[in-house]
Amino acid sequence: MQSCKAAPSNSQGTGTNTEQVYSxxxxxxxxxxxxxxxxxxxxxxxxxxxxxxxxxxxxxxIPGLPDDIALFCLARVPRRHHVLLKCVSRKxxxxxxxxxxxxxxxxxxxxxSWIYALGRDKSEQLCCYVLDPTRLKRGxxxxxxxxxxxxxxxxxxxxxxxxxxxxxxGCGWIEDATxxxxxxxxxxxxxxxxxxxVVPRCYCVSEVLDEKIYAIGGIGPNSNNLPSWExxxxxxxxxxxxxxxxxxxxxxxxxxxxxxxxxxxxxxxxSSLVSAFVYEPSSNxxxxxxxxxxxxxxxxxxxxxxxxxxxxxxxxxxxMMWQKDIREWVAVGRLSPLLTKPPxxxxxxxxxxxxxxxxxxxxxxxxxxxxxxDGVLLSTSIPKSISDDDVISCKAITx
Numbered sequence: 382m383q384s385c386k387a388a389p390s391n392s393q394g395t396g397t398n399t400e401q402v403y404s405x406x407x408x409x410x411x412x413x414x415x416x417x418x419x420x421x422x423x424x425x426x427x428x429x430x431x432x433x434x435x436x437x438x439x440x441x442x443i444p445g446l447p448d449d450i451a452l453f454c455l456a457r458v459p460r461r462h463h464v465l466l467k468c469v470s471r472k473x474x475x476x477x478x479x480x481x482x483x484x485x486x487x488x489x490x491x492x493x494s495w496i497y498a499l500g501r502d503k504s505e506q507l508c509c510y511v512l513d514p515t516r517l518k519r520g521x522x523x524x525x526x527x528x529x530x531x532x533x534x535x536x537x538x539x540x541x542x543x544x545x546x547x548x549x550x551g552c553g554w555i556e557d558a559t560x561x562x563x564x565x566x567x568x569x570x571x572x573x574x575x576x577x578x579v580v581p582r583c584y585c586v587s588e589v590l591d592e593k594i595y596a597i598g599g600i601g602p603n604s605n606n607l608p609s610w611e612x613x614x615x616x617x618x619x620x621x622x623x624x625x626x627x628x629x630x631x632x633x634x635x636x637x638x639x640x641x642x643x644x645x646x647x648x649x650x651x652s653s654l655v656s657a658f659v660y661e662p663s664s665n666x667x668x669x670x671x672x673x674x675x676x677x678x679x680x681x682x683x684x685x686x687x688x689x690x691x692x693x694x695x696x697x698x699x700x701m702m703w704q705k706d707i708r709e710w711v712a713v714g715r716l717s718p719l720l721t722k723p724p725x726x727x728x729x730x731x732x733x734x735x736x737x738x739x740x741x742x743x744x745x746x747x748x749x750x751x752x753x754x755d756g757v758l759l760s761t762s763i764p765k766s767i768s769d770d771d772v773i774s775c776k777a778i779t780x
Contacts, residue, residue, distance in 0.1 A: 442472060452476075456485050460493040460780055461513055463568075478569040483544050483780060494730045494779040495567070497524070497546055498737060499539045500770035506532045508770060509546075509565075510741060514730050517763040521741045526572050528563045536583030539774040540594050542615060544568050546778060547575065549596060552583035557602050559583070567778045579622040582607050586635040588642050590662060596620075597644060598632045606630040627658050627667035636682040638689050643670055645678050655679075677701055677710030683727040683734060685748050690734060694723045698736070700746065700758065713751060714758035720744045728775040737775050741766040 442451035455476070458466060467474035476482055486492050496512040498521070509524040531537060534551030536558075541547070549562040560578035565571070578596060585599030585607070594613035601607045608628040611620045633647045646656035657670040657678065680692045689703040690713070698721045700713040716736060725738035736744040745761040752759045 442476065452481075452485060456482065456489065456491055459515075460495070461516065463780075464570075478566070483568065486780065492779045494777045496728055496730065496735060496737075496775060496777050497541070497567075498726075498741065498775045499537070499548075499773045500741070500768075501773060502768065502770045507534070507537065507773075508532075512735075512743070512763075514733065514735070514745075517743075517745070517761070520764050521743075521766055524565070524570075528572055528574070531561065531563060534559070534583070536585075536599065537773075538582075538585050538587045538596055538599075539776065540587040540589060540596075541776040541778050542589055542592070542594050542613070544778055544780050546776065547594060547613075549578055549587075550582045550585060550599065552600070557581065558600060568780055576613075576618050576620060579611055579620050580607060580609065586632045586644060588635050588637050590637055590640070590642055590660075595642060595660075597635065597642070598628045598630065600630070623665070625667050627669075629656055629658075634678070634680075634682060636684060636689065638684055639687070643674075645670075645675065671708075673708045674703060677703065681725065681727045683729045685729045685732060685734060688748070690727070690748070692725055692727055692736060694725065698723060698725065700734075713748075714753040715756055716744055716746075716760065717757050720760065720762045724771075726772050726775045728777055730777050735775070736760075737772050739771055740769045741772065 442448050442455070446454075455466065455473075463477050466477050494514065496514060498510045498512070500508050500510065502508050507527060509527055510521040511524055512521050513519065528548070531548055531551055534553050534556070537551035538547070538549040540549075544567050546565040546567065547562060548565075550559060551561075552558045558581040560581040562575040562577055564573050564575040566573070580601060582596065582599035582601050585596050587597065588595050592615065595610055596613070597610040599607050606629075608626050609622060609624040610628060611622050613620050628644075629646055631646050632644050635642060635644045637643075640662070642660040642662075644658055644660075655675050655678070657675040658667045659670045660667050674689075677693075678691055680694050682689060682691045684690070688705075691701045691703070691710075693699045693701055697718060698716040700716065702711050702713050703709075704711050720742065721736060721744055722738035722740055722742040725736050725742075728735050728737065732747055732749045734746045734748060736746065742765065743763045745763075746758055
């Protein structure tokens, strides 16, 4: 069994190499999987020795402490150290990977958000990365084990629900649209195949509303347009198909704002008009979106504290804000061309907007402390990645 040990003290008096130990264990390697094949863990956790006597203390998370007190203590360990907790024993691993841990941290406001990016590398293969916003200097880290069947597909859906990330649909040069769905459990660091879509589709958009995933539009088998959407229910682990003629092809972006889903098409060279519809969950219908809002929605969008922000990339990168009280778009400011590498995607964690572009170039902007110098927004960036991957989508998982 692979063990976790503290590093010895530095002879120069600069402390320990604990951070180095954490660094070696946190790169999403298969250290936690070694517990699955280590039979000694079973014996240790069950309290069985050579004489097969049961030790009551062995059933506790921490011997000598009631489990509720142990959970109170362990749940406050920062997320970046959870991989270390899972090395202690199978019991701790199952706790940290389970629903009780997730629910407890959520209930007591202990959750932390990490950002997950789906990209495509130079060899045209899908790749997935993760970023801890509390330690930007460490940069993006790859997530291993992406399902082999989908790594060459295009138009793959990418969505997050709870502590799980879903990849669904997609198609290839010689492969028609598929209904396959794969799920990555961020707490367990494992991929599994999930319940398939009702209808094969690729190039759909997706959002989460009322604890359900919405897979909207896209292209079906034989390149047929799909005027439909599907919802995924975690309780029944099933997809439900809905149809509406207002679901149009070539949906470029989507966003949830005010408890409703907005979808936007692209503008054509012959017209500046943009098609956009809004989904009203109470009536299960799609209606035309307000023209004032649509008029400035030319790029990836994100919502922070109920306010809609859009990154206009038509000429440089300019962040726009929708002021719903006066129903107008207002320019927040431009981002430095030295830091951003369009095309970019947006994701929000708290009051911070992360602008993630080609090669995982990442700029962080805080909407509460919006300041600019000569029209350029003051922001933070992370160390440049050595990759040149195109970023397809970005989401945040909160655990």
